[in-house]
Amino acid sequence: MAKQVLMYGNxxxxxxxxxxxxxxxxxYPITPQNxxxxxxxxxLGRRKGCAFVQAESEVSAINMxxxxxxxxxxxxxxxxxxxxxxxxxxxxxxxACQLPAVxxxxxxxxxGLGSIIAAQSDYLQSTRGGGxxxxxxxxxxxxxxxxxxxxxxxxxxxxxxxxIPVLILGDGMLGQMMEPxxxxxxxxxxxxxxxxxxxxxKNRKSxxxxxxxxxxxxxxxxxxSLFRRYQMLESKEVRHETYMTDDANLVVCSFGIxxxxxxxxxxxxxxxxxxxxxxxxxxxxxxxxxxxxxxTNNIDHFLVFEMNMGQMLEDxxxxxxxxxDVSFYGRPGGVIPTPSEVARVITRHYYQKGL
Amino acid sequence: MKKVYARPKYLKKVHFHYCPGCGHSIxxxxxxxxxxxxxxxxxxIGIPPPGCSVFTYNYIDTDFVESAHGRGxxxxxxxxxxCPEALVFTYQGDGDIAAIGTGETIHAANRGEKITAIFxxxxxxxxxxxxxxxxxxxDMKTTTSPFGREKDIEGFxxxxxxxxxxxxxxxxxxxxxxxxxxxIKKTKKAIKKAFQVQMDNLGYSLVEILSPCPTNWKxxxxxxxxxxxxxxxxxxxxxVIKDTTNEQKKKKPKKKGKKKx
Numbered sequence: 001m002a003k004q005v006l007m008y009g010n011x012x013x014x015x016x017x018x019x020x021x022x023x024x025x026x027x028y029p030i031t032p033q034n035x036x037x038x039x040x041x042x043x044l045g046r047r048k049g050c051a052f053v054q055a056e057s058e059v060s061a062i063n064m065x066x067x068x069x070x071x072x073x074x075x076x077x078x079x080x081x082x083x084x085x086x087x088x089x090x091x092x093x094x095x096a097c098q099l100p101a102v103x104x105x106x107x108x109x110x111x112g113l114g115s116i117i118a119a120q121s122d123y124l125q126s127t128r129g130g131g132x133x134x135x136x137x138x139x140x141x142x143x144x145x146x147x148x149x150x151x152x153x154x155x156x157x158x159x160x161x162x163x164i165p166v167l168i169l170g171d172g173m174l175g176q177m178m179e180p181x182x183x184x185x186x187x188x189x190x191x192x193x194x195x196x197x198x199x200x201x202k203n204r205k206s207x208x209x210x211x212x213x214x215x216x217x218x219x220x221x222x223x224x225s226l227f228r229r230y231q232m233l234e235s236k237e238v239r240h241e242t243y244m245t246d247d248a249n250l251v252v253c254s255f256g257i258x259x260x261x262x263x264x265x266x267x268x269x270x271x272x273x274x275x276x277x278x279x280x281x282x283x284x285x286x287x288x289x290x291x292x293x294x295x296t297n298n299i300d301h302f303l304v305f306e307m308n309m310g311q312m313l314e315d316x317x318x319x320x321x322x323x324x325d326v327s328f329y330g331r332p333g334g335v336i337p338t339p340s341e342v343a344r345v346i347t348r349h350y351y352q353k354g355l
Numbered sequence: 356m357k358k359v360y361a362r363p364k365y366l367k368k369v370h371f372h373y374c375p376g377c378g379h380s381i382x383x384x385x386x387x388x389x390x391x392x393x394x395x396x397x398x399x400i401g402i403p404p405p406g407c408s409v410f411t412y413n414y415i416d417t418d419f420v421e422s423a424h425g426r427g428x429x430x431x432x433x434x435x436x437x438c439p440e441a442l443v444f445t446y447q448g449d450g451d452i453a454a455i456g457t458g459e460t461i462h463a464a465n466r467g468e469k470i471t472a473i474f475x476x477x478x479x480x481x482x483x484x485x486x487x488x489x490x491x492x493x494d495m496k497t498t499t500s501p502f503g504r505e506k507d508i509e510g511f512x513x514x515x516x517x518x519x520x521x522x523x524x525x526x527x528x529x530x531x532x533x534x535x536x537x538x539i540k541k542t543k544k545a546i547k548k549a550f551q552v553q554m555d556n557l558g559y560s561l562v563e564i565l566s567p568c569p570t571n572w573k574x575x576x577x578x579x580x581x582x583x584x585x586x587x588x589x590x591x592x593x594x595v596i597k598d599t600t601n602e603q604k605k606k607k608p609k610k611k612g613k614k615k616x
Contacts, residue, residue: 066422
């Protein structure tokens with residue numbers, strides 16, 4: 001059986017990526033994700049056939065990702081909120097060229113330089129494309145170090161399977177905390193190279209990877225084909241977790257680290273007899289609307305808790321529709337409420353609704 | 356009869372979209388000739404960013420990855436690091452390499468990336484309609500310097516190649532022209548050397564080519580060629596700017612059994 005090790009969230013991502021066959025990593029320092037960049041410098045950079053480059057900017061790093069992905073290797077970059085904003089140009093190009101890539105955002109407080117403390121204010125940027133043009137990225141929102149490792153590994157498979165960039169939406173707390181983690185895979189001896197790699201026209205016709213299309217009709221068709229794939233993803237790759245929702249009168253909806261905090265709060269209020277459950281999307285895009293809709297069959301009251309001013313709230317409202325009422329509790333700017341604080345909010349809410 | 360000239364094998368049989376008198380098509384042809392002569396067509400990966408030359412992939416029959424504006428050196432870095440056996444070149448205009456892509460270029464050169472930049476300098480943004488570029492000469496009129504570039508307002512023409520030459524990772528940098536048969540010959544030789552530097556794993560190489568843009572310079576073709584010799588070369592003198600090829604070669608011990616396949 002694989003050994004359990006104690007690791008930071010940030011370093012667990014790095015180890016999981018290497019075991020998934022990640023061959024190139026391009027990064028730029030930004031808190032609170034530096035441990036990941038440092039881990040890749042130490043553990044990936046000198047591996048045979050692998051490359052680590054500390055780029056001169058996030059813009060450069062994501063464009064290096066674009067180049068390496070074109071050359072057919074598994075490639076990753078990571079950053080935190082302000083740096084992810086800079087990467088949006090490259091992500092748009094990756095999406096347009098249908099090039100696989102894994103992008104990690106250990107998000108922090110914003111807007112602007114904001115703070116270096118965990119926040120979840122990048123939800124809308126992550127789930128609505130983020131850069132210019134009509135596109136989406138798969139967004140995975142893990143809530144533990146183990147899940148960070150598992151989803152990082154899976155991200156490499158998903159991005160290659162669907163030819164869509166995959167974003168891992170974590171946060172500073174998840175990256176900085178230590179937890180036991182088990183890596184289920186061994187690193188491949190030789191990292192895989194995609195069959196469609198562009199590495200010179202040897203024994204084949206020359207190939208072009210491009211995004212510019214001077215004919216609007218052609219570009220419209222490209223957009224249509226992208227959206228057909230997104231529609232397929234919306235039915236095939238939607239994941240979520242529910243916790244104690246079977247008998248619940250109220251369901252708290254949270255993603256990532258706030259779901260972890262909410263779970264603690266729910267355990268506390270359950271001890272005092274309040275019937276409260278948790279709904280957590282694991283894929284923030286495609287969003288599990290159907291699962292939310294299904295909950296409304298038995299549950300009327302939803303409380304969205306996020307470490308922002310109400311971003312996933314839009315998705316929950318869309319999923320619930322007229323079939324229930326949705327309230328919101330948010331803490332932006334890098335303030336991380338404790339489970340007991342959230343328990344108080346849930347309790348107050350529970351009695352105010354007369355449950 | 357002796358054949359003295361033929362269409363290069365790797366120049367696709369399509370019409371160029373370039374304006375009459377433009378230098379791009381000449382440089383394209385040189386790259387195609389070298390791809391054949393150096394037997395490197397199956398290793399070449401070109402990177403054209405936005406600009407007139409974004410369509411380079413329509414003409415040169417090698418692999419191409421189009422990059423975002425200015426990001427050529429970063430994309431080239433990614434490809435080369437993932438696939439060191441490829442021969443990677445960027446094909447960038449002056450707006451691309453010397454304005455929006457300055458950072459990427461300087462740092463790729465400084466890291467000594469084994470890539471080659473072909474830098475077409477025509478002192479204007481061509482594709483967007485002749486706006487002022489960082490390379491635009493003092494007093495030169497463009498659509499965004501309609502009264503002529505004034506040093507106190509628009510600053511000075513930038514010497515990107517000389518800047519890149521300051522980095523230790525840059526091994527070979529030469530500036531040439533394509534407004535005369537002699538200039539074209541020198542350009543071909545320079546690109547050949549730049550490719551060779553990359554193949555020998557020595558470091559970063561760059562060839563800056565002063566290239567006419569009669570349309571945006573609002574000149575007749577023949578006048579634009581003259582203008583390069585009479586005006587442009589005063590700011591951007593042709594010649595070898597940096598060449599540490601021999602020093603680099605001394606540093607690298609020859610690998611044994613290199614020829615084995």
